[in-house]
Amino acid sequence: MAFNLSRYFSISSLIGIVIVVAVLSFFYRHIAINTLIKHETRASVALTTSFANSIWPIYRDFVRSPGVAARETLLSKSEVKALRADVLSQMRNLNVVNVKIYNLDGLTVFSMNPAQIGEEKKDNPGFLTAKAGGVVSQITFRNEFYAFENVIVDRNLLATYIPIRKSKDAPVEAVFELYSDVTDLVNKIEITQYQIVGGVFGALSLLYLFLYLIVRRADNILRQQEAERLLHEGKIRHQAYHDSLTGLPNKSRFGEYLQEAINRPVRGANKFALMFVDLDRFKIINDSMGHDAGDRLIQIAGDRLAALTRESDVLFRWGGDEFTIILENIGEVDDVSAIAQRIIKGMCAPISVGKHELVVTASIGIAIYPTDSESSEALIKNADAAMYHAKAAGRNRYEFYAPEMNAKAKERLELESGLQKALQNEEFILHYQPKYGVNSGNLAGVEALLRWQHPGYGLVMPDQFIPALEENGLINAVGEWVLRTACAQNKMWQDEGYAPFTVSINISAMQFRSRQLIETVARVLDETGLDPGYLELELTESMFISNTEGAINTMYRLKDLGVALSIDDFGSGYSSLSYLKRFPVDYLKIDRSFIKDIEISNKDAAITNAIAVLAHSLNMKLVAEGVESQGQLEYLKSRGCQELQGFLFSRPVSAREISTLLENEKSSNTTHLTSVK
Ligand code: C2E
Numbered sequence: 048m049a050f051n052l053s054r055y056f057s058i059s060s061l062i063g064i065v066i067v068v069a070v071l072s073f074f075y076r077h078i079a080i081n082t083l084i085k086h087e088t089r090a091s092v093a094l095t096t097s098f099a100n101s102i103w104p105i106y107r108d109f110v111r112s113p114g115v116a117a118r119e120t121l122l123s124k125s126e127v128k129a130l131r132a133d134v135l136s137q138m139r140n141l142n143v144v145n146v147k148i149y150n151l152d153g154l155t156v157f158s159m160n161p162a163q164i165g166e167e168k169k170d171n172p173g174f175l176t177a178k179a180g181g182v183v184s185q186i187t188f189r190n191e192f193y194a195f196e197n198v199i200v201d202r203n204l205l206a207t208y209i210p211i212r213k214s215k216d217a218p219v220e221a222v223f224e225l226y227s228d229v230t231d232l233v234n235k236i237e238i239t240q241y242q243i244v245g246g247v248f249g250a251l252s253l254l255y256l257f258l259y260l261i262v263r264r265a266d267n268i269l270r271q272q273e274a275e276r277l278l279h280e281g282k283i284r285h286q287a288y289h290d291s292l293t294g295l296p297n298k299s300r301f302g303e304y305l306q307e308a309i310n311r312p313v314r315g316a317n318k319f320a321l322m323f324v325d326l327d328r329f330k331i332i333n334d335s336m337g338h339d340a341g342d343r344l345i346q347i348a349g350d351r352l353a354a355l356t357r358e359s360d361v362l363f364r365w366g367g368d369e370f371t372i373i374l375e376n377i378g379e380v381d382d383v384s385a386i387a388q389r390i391i392k393g394m395c396a397p398i399s400v401g402k403h404e405l406v407v408t409a410s411i412g413i414a415i416y417p418t419d420s421e422s423s424e425a426l427i428k429n430a431d432a433a434m435y436h437a438k439a440a441g442r443n444r445y446e447f448y449a450p451e452m453n454a455k456a457k458e459r460l461e462l463e464s465g466l467q468k469a470l471q472n473e474e475f476i477l478h479y480q481p482k483y484g485v486n487s488g489n490l491a492g493v494e495a496l497l498r499w500q501h502p503g504y505g506l507v508m509p510d511q512f513i514p515a516l517e518e519n520g521l522i523n524a525v526g527e528w529v530l531r532t533a534c535a536q537n538k539m540w541q542d543e544g545y546a547p548f549t550v551s552i553n554i555s556a557m558q559f560r561s562r563q564l565i566e567t568v569a570r571v572l573d574e575t576g577l578d579p580g581y582l583e584l585e586l587t588e589s590m591f592i593s594n595t596e597g598a599i600n601t602m603y604r605l606k607d608l609g610v611a612l613s614i615d616d617f618g619s620g621y622s623s624l625s626y627l628k629r630f631p632v633d634y635l636k637i638d639r640s641f642i643k644d645i646e647i648s649n650k651d652a653a654i655t656n657a658i659a660v661l662a663h664s665l666n667m668k669l670v671a672e673g674v675e676s677q678g679q680l681e682y683l684k685s686r687g688c689q690e691l692q693g694f695l696f697s698r699p700v701s702a703r704e705i706s707t708l709l710e711n712e713k714s715s716n717t718t719h720l721t722s723v724k
Pocket residue numbers: 480495496497508509510513526529553554555585615616639672673674675692693694695699
């Protein structure tokens with residue numbers, strides 16, 4: 048607190064007490080001394096009057112006669128001796144210590160101290176006052192004074208000039224000066240003065256002490272309140288600038304800090320890196336495992352990032368699953384790469400959330416100040432664009448910003464905003480990718496794959512817009528459109544007389560959790576007239592992580608409708624094998640990533656083999672997607688895979704092309720698979 052109340056009170060009170068005591072003591076002394084002077088003067092006047100009445104007539108002529116006589120002349124006079132004896136007899140036992148008599152010319156005609164006789168005093172103000180008929184007194188302190196019979200030391204003497212006259216109105220005949228010793232009286236005054244000073248000082252000090260205790264208590268209360276206020280303010284400031292989930296500085300603080308970093312005066316060139324770190328597929332985890340698990344994951348990710356960055360780097364939570372890092376003191380760009388690599392590596396260590404063990408990777412976008420931009424907004428935009436680029440390039444990696452990325456980011460934004468109207472404008476289309484039975488060699492089914500025929504950008508693939516559809520909630524409506532279109536198409540092929548086959552539909556996690564799913568599927572089947580036996584729904588493992596019982600229930604209800612179920616991209620998600628045996632699933636679709644390197648990677652071959660064994664033992668059929676080569680085909684056949692799908696047979700094609708293919712097969716009575724066998 049800037050204002051120290053106790054100290055201020057103490058200093059001002061003490062100054063006040065000193066002033067009061069000093070003023071009081073001064074006035075007391077002044078009044079007491081004045082009273083003393085008045086009193087003593089009156090006594091001296093009375094003494095002089097009695098002297099004038101008794102002895103003065105004898106000496107009057109002697110005193111008046113000499114005019115200005117020399118000292119020796121006066122001393123030799125017998126009157127001086129006689130006068131001395133008379134004065135002594137009259138004033139003995141009084142407090143008078145000297146008597147001087149001046150004639151009207153100012154000559155000291157008589158003094159008890161012979162040394163003073165003959166002295167000239169005609170200009171002395173006391174003498175002049177008395178000569179004019181007044182009485183005047185003055186107290187002086189003398190170290191040494193010649194009294195009647197001896198020398199006295201350290202005395203307060205009151206000297207009084209008194210006119211001598213016959214009667215009150217008679218002319219002044221001479222001037223008397225009486226010295227009385229008032230030392231005792233002055234001492235008494237001083238003692239009383241000290242007592243008053245002491246008493247008043249003591250009383251005021253007590254009062255001061257009493258008030259001081261009150262003030263100090265008030266001061267303490269104020270201080271405490273001030274401390275509480277500061278603490279509260281600090282807390283509010285902390286809350287305003289920190290994220291409550293991770294405790295990290297938040298987006299607001301990030302904005303300020305970034306500006307500070309830009310403005311920082313640095314020796315040499317100011318250079319720093321801005322990193323955007325985004326957790327990969329966080330939304331799936333958050334949606335499927337619940338928000339508590341999502342929150343926990345973000346906390347752990349925040350802790351990890353903090354541990355993976357250098358002390359001089361500042362980490363912020365930007366929002367959602369995004370973090371930003373400002374890395375100052377960077378020398379070469381390679382330093383930043385090294386940190387980015389360390390983060391990517393460190394982030395993918397398994398995380399335990401509840402009963403689950405998850406692997407969460409991160410994608411990082413990096414922009415360098417001032418190379419990539421000198422403004423904070425552009426720097427943020429650039430790092431963000433680089434991060435999206437890292438995602439698009441396969442996630443779990445980092446990208447430095449490059450100018451062409453902004454065009455991509457712009458495109459992405461345009462796509463996202465265009466999605467709102469895509470359904471209404473009938474811009475979605477379905478492609479179908481054939482699946483073949485390994486043993487029969489026949490077309491076993493087709494997988495419906497969504498595409499967006501964008502008026503500006505042409506054909507847009509699902510990876511580029513399905514996450515946005517999930518984000519803006521449009522996935523349910525679009526999913527229903529896919530379901531209806533694919534079912535209607537399949538029914539049409541059947542009606543056209545082709546041998547019936549299954550159509551597979553990809554279901555998103557959000558659709559799977561929606562209460563309407565069962566009803567929608569039933570209604571679409573009813574409306575399109577497709578036999579449920581020719582519809583297959585592709586689910587993904589992420590749908591079963593949380594609320595597994597609910598998921599099993601939904602699966603049974605779908606099965607009750609008569610449709611087939613498969614688990615898509617099997618092996619890439621978070622499967623709990625203990626639950627798998629309870630799932631009423633017909634097919635396991637091995638994830639494309641294992642098939643890809645099946646011929647060159649022993650591990651991928653081993654995983655594929657293990658999935659095949661698992662599927663057989665659980666009485667599920669095995670499907671492989673992404674089959675591109677003859678070698679992959681041979682291996683998958685040897686593992687007992689029942690159905691195959693991949694570019695080796697056909698890319699996803701339009702419904703019309705499937706019709707042509709069906710037509711060809713019908714006429715040649717041969718299948719695609721037999722042709723490649
Ligand atoms: P998915 O369900 O695993 O679909 C298979 C993907 O693998 C398709 O990609 C397909 O074109 C591709 N593919 C098939 N054979 C090969 C091959 O031999 N080599 C390679 N490299 N790729 C092959 P597409 O069409 O881009 O679809 C990507 C993903 O988008 C799908 O993966 C699916 O998860 C999702 N998706 C597609 N349509 C829909 C839809 O209507 N609804 C929902 N919810 N998701 C959909």
